[in-house]
Amino acid sequence: MKLEEIIRKVKVAHPEISENEFLEMIEERKKSLGNYFTDEAVAKILASELGVEIPKMIEGKFEISIRNIVSGLNDVTVSGRITSIYPVQTFKRGFEKRGKLARLVLADETGEINVVLWDDNASLIEQGVLKRGQRIRISHGYARESFRGGIELHVGENGEIEILEEGYLKIGELRAGDGPVNVIGRVASKKPLIRKVRTSRGEEVSLVSFEIEDETGRAWVSIWRELAEKILKESLENGMIIKLKDFYVKRGFNEGLEIFSRKGSSFEIIPAEKPS
Template sequence: MDDLLQIYERLQSRITFDEFKEKVQEKIDLMGGLCDEKTASKLVAHDLGILDLIKIDEISRDQKNVSFMGKVTQLNETHEFSRDDGSIGRVANIIVSDETGSIRVVLWDELADLVKVNEISVGKMLNIRGYVKNGYVGIEVNVGREGCLEFTETEVDIKTKTYSISDITSGMSGINIIGKVLSIGEIRGFSRKDGTEGLVSNITIGDETGRIRVVLWDDHAKEKFAPEDVIEITNGYSRENYGRTEIQLDRYGKIEKISKEVIYCDHITKIADIGINEPYNVIGIVTEVGDKREFTKGNGSAGKVANIRISDDTDGIQVVLWGDNADLVDQINIGTQIKIIDGYAKSGWNDRIELNVDWRSEISTKDL
């Protein structure tokens, strides 16, 4: 009976318990007694459109429809928009969490109205059925007319997961992470398509597993940090930008300085171990220095590029220096030791791997 009650909790807004038990018995009879009460109750739930509940960390982009339970841990105001047919739509984003993680849930129209009138609020427990989509901030679940959202009294134990940098892959949302500030970029202004102005900046953070760039939008771009500060990021999301995974932090996320020790050291890769389409940190000796060349970019601005070759005790590799990094050829000689942080390995001339050093990379030299 306990199993029956547990499954019925997900159906109580649609059917009475007596009706549910009657349908379960009908299913047992239909199966000729070949299934037990628990199996029959699951079949009834499926017939009524309730999929098997999964945990949030089991939701992936290759799934279509999912059903899960979680607690509302964050919500944002409902926004209106105009559809192509002239009608007005409504949309609201909420963050739902369970003991395995968090995910953004997008509510449309009548369901978005529940946020506006405060029927959906932080702390509410929900059963959710919707379709998985790779949204702007990573994987999200959309709930519209074909989906379902129900309130439930069942509680889940929310445990906020803090990721290590090596855990971060493109398409994640609900990222909580702690890292040491390694470098800080400039604040830049930009114009959005709707005519409004925005701000963006970036910092690079590291922990004992690696380093990653964090893009800060609007008010977060004005946050004041210094190298060696330890910061905590809550509810970020990750995207791939020119082959590198970055953490993005918009108005739905949070960043703050904390008092905690974080150990970071550069992980150096031997040249012979460099693969393709990955960022690497390397140390090598300059064995060839090419000429610096200027060119015109697609947007009409001027660019610079230069090639050098470096070697370590395992192999050698061509290094392509872009932008201001190309000026390095005026300062180095054969035999100079060079350290490259966050160079990106790509397929180059004759399909040979080359290491690209651009504005996201760091480079330093030492005369031996």
Template sequence: MYGSLGEIVSRIVENTDLEKTKVENMIKEKESEFSGLISPEGAAHIIAKELGLNLLQRMPKDLKVENILSGMNTVNMTGKVLRIFEPREFEKNGKKGKVVNLILADETGQIRMSLWNEQVKAVEEGQLEQGKVIEIINGYTKDDGMGGCELRLGRSGQLKLSDKDIKVQSGAVHSMKIRDLSPGANAEVRGAMVQFFESNPFYYVCPKCENRVTEGKCEEHGEVKPKPVLVISGIIDDGYGNIRVVFFREQAEKVLGMDTKKAYKITEEGKDLKPLRENLEERLGLEFRLRGRAKVNKFFERLELVANQIEEIDPEKEAKAILNNLKEKN
């Protein structure tokens, strides 16, 4: 806050090309205009306002999702809650913690947000629901380790319900043929997994902040007990074309048909991957509907899809749905 007269004057000088004496004179004139009814500070505030400076608020304006990058310290944005995942509990150093992930969207795209511990209450107590528009004040972003970024609320962060009407870009998630995908497209494709790659399906994150750990150490929390997280990649084919697709975390669990805990257990904590590979082999040929973002893998110089939503297709259910649809039409 810029309270004192001196501070306000220097703020005005900093942000305009007016000289200090000129600003002081303008303030005096304003005071006399109000016949001494306002203080010099009050007059200075009015001058600042007339010059288009907002002294009370130093906040940068709202960002759009398409302009949010990882590593930003101050992110203010307004978005619609497209999806809320199940809150998860975890334990660290004997203390219980909670985390919940959300997908927020605006006119320009979608972003994942995570709320931690006390912040999860908003979801549990029902203030925060799917479809609501929320305002994020003083958020920050982190690399999510999946080629994107994740929004979080810091200590000074705030989350408020907003009555703004937001046109979400969900219309931009088109159901597409794989051969029509282009870089940056948010798309839904449907196809069968025709191959899984043999790369290591586990990577390790810090149990406190979920950042990747290197040699058992988190940049922020030092030595921690690394938590295994799943990453699975393979090729999906829709009969018209195919593409490499990468599944992280919950998405990888769905492809595998098994949660991370179990996968870690059957592989003897990641030491013997054979049982997991056998499991994946059994999953070959299964059909999935998945949403993701197409991007160029710089290493391989080819397009790949990073899945952010995936659903196994039950052929029987699908057939019934089609039949029902036909009945309704007739």
């Protein structure tokens, strides 16, 4: 669907938002998402957040379900959600050149498939552009039988990847070593723990810690440095919904998980609903 049609649907559902305001919202969101999102993709994300349903339309492309992908298919277009991502590997190509490959698992309502990304597309994992939980569309892929058995979808030089939706993982879906990932949860601590910590370099930095929960579990969140100073200004309270973007996961105390910030991490707080 073209950008103009998305704007028209948003204006019908939300007449209080002007076209210029929506375009400004797109530009602001693109700054936080990076340059891998088209205006149309960002507009769809914003429309979805505003409760506006955008029909799925793929111009000039025939999209296939994962269960229908067989070895030998070329120019495959498929969409789904990333459920697993594996580290980038490098290899020698000829005497001087080096190549890259990375793997992820893509799932839709019909099944899942291993996807192999080559070179520039593999760099999207290395750069943290592709994350677990995102819904993406792959175009111009080709399916081959893996030497381990089963079918793999390869995304080579002519392959394209479009990020359709920034997904948020449930706490129960997190694994130690994940990151960057997006997580959403409800603040479960009455008050955050606030302290100053001295790093191995001798720097004194701020650290804010609190628990979040959802229907799948609980986890501690640690927010560091400037981001900690920023969240302190938000008057974090029990029951607030918080969206954590580009955070990382490690094993914490008592074998639980700890979600922690790094440079590039951000958050959004949604105030708790007050009883009427």
